[in-house]
Amino acid sequence: MIKVGIVGGTGYTGVELLRILANHPEVRVDVITSRSEEGIRIADMYPNLRGHYDLAFTVPDVERLADCDAVFFATPHGVAMSMAPELVERGVKVIDLGADFRIKDLELWSRWYGMEHTAPELAAEAVYGLPEVNREQIRNARMIACPGCYPTAVQLGYLPLIENALVDHRRLIADCKSGVSGAGRGANVGSLLCEASESFKAYGAAGHRHLPEIKQGLGVAAGRPVGLTFVPHLTPMIRGIHATLYSVLKDPTDGLQALFEERYADEPFVDVMPAGSHPETRSVKGANVCRISVVRPQDDDTVVVLSVIDNLVKGAAGQAVQNLNILFGLEETAGLGIVALMP
Template sequence: MTITAGIVGGTGYTGVELLRLLAGHPQVALQVITSRAQAGVPVSTIYPNLRGHIDLAFSEPDTEALAACDVVFFATPNGTAMEMAPALIDRGVRVIDLGADFRIRDLSVWSDWYGMAHSCPALAAEAVYGLPEQGRDAIRRARLVANPGCYPTAVQLGFLPLLEAGLVDTGQLVADAKSGASGAGRQPRQHTLLCEAGENFHAYGASGHRHLPEIRQGLEAAAGHPVGLTFVPHLIPMIRGIHATLYGRLLDPSVDLQAVYAARFADEPFVDVLPPGSHPETRSVRGSNMVRIAVHRPEGGDMALVLAVEDNLVKGAAGQALQNLNLMFGLPETLGLQGIAVLP
């Protein structure tokens, strides 16, 4: 089986990472890659690492061309997918949105955080949240998958075992997360310039960040009730990677956290629970679809401390999108995603 694929918005960091992964997928044939700004320009001119692997040129977005594909990925600014996806889905195309248009179920909350009205509430209600470790069966049946954000992936996977088993006080969860500069996208911004970001470290969005309602929604689904979450993201001076340090107060400090995490993720191909006492490093997942997790109980107290690392462009975006494609089309979940992390 060959799956024909199109990408809307192929010039950003997430889009090019998706191109890199799809070029190595044995059962996917890329047909369309759109970019209004770069229409007519060969992909390899913008991204020379793809020379010899992708021979397509960027093209203007065209519904007819995209509708000829089996699946279309949206790697676009928020607000784009919700305008284009309905026409494609009506013609039998399956859609994976790497943006935020379909991630949040409560559209009034979505509008508050993204500053616009949602244009297709019916599809938003149908969309399946694409975190395979939490919703694999629903993803297999989906016409529309909302690919999770980068921070939400690391934070949710780190907390899932604690919440599913009812092991922590869900009113006082804390997520302290750091991301490399590629998480801000490819568009020039002063705070990601080398002279601004280099030799520097700072928090942002401490009073409220767009990923907060998405994370909270996923954690509440795992817990089965509302949760209290403090989420603080930080920018660190590196290109790729997310490190999430998560805190939850244990209801029973005698619980064997290592055993809980090892059992929960035993059959997950892209979650690696490290041995006791480990401290995962972002470089250990660079370029791979793996999340590495370590659990601690400092000084034998009642605090569960979870450390989770991922590549924000792979498991936090394009790799997870490819994982979802495999599920949607009945392929082995790991197909095209077996690459080993790049180190150093």
């Protein structure tokens, strides 16, 4: 049985990790931490987990976490890089759901996140945990940087086109929408029901922290820097991401559906929908699945990819568990056979 710890277990990604791992046949959660909720039992904070855990939140302690085989960080940026180096040196596998290790250019990271990176050597070693791209590197990693939610939906949607150099890589457009859970569980006026309901707005149009992460991933796939316009939007729903991705084909082709189906044929958590489909966020709610469809409107040179995920599952906790499974040589789907909730 693999013993895991979760640092920052009171947020939405933390409780999703607990929900998923409660049904994992090979994993036991030994430590759950929160400075603000020390002593409170998991089931008292999250009654949906009653009967699944007999643990209370404790203050993060490296000595106790070092007894785990793996530790998840479901924390704001700046936390993982302060604790992860010592855990890694003591033989613990670390999976960071935050942003500390996603971007390789640490000067660029510091500009977007407003602080100096304190673990540059570990950042250089960290493997970007998008299994559909880096599965082999993940198997041997000590430190995994779990991708962000928007970057997951956008990269999976664009990869078949970018990898095959079918589109103009200089002029990519990602028009993305997210539910309010993407803002986290902390008190925030903009996330209140009365503020977000019956409304729809863009944010971060001039620049969003996920932009350099997306450009980095697509640039690796393209073998050169890409040009990307990324505009996220807040929608009046709790969870889900819908990415509408636009690009211009170099040579119009009718083989896009087959291209996408072939690229993801062996991927357990990417579902290429039949031609003409319009995937819905509700079809992935609670599940570790990305559903994709590809369209050429009016058979012109513009290609539109529609990509949907649950931001808390394939965009966070589910993908983290997928990485854990690969890392420890388990069945990649272990604990992740969750059917989406409908309605």
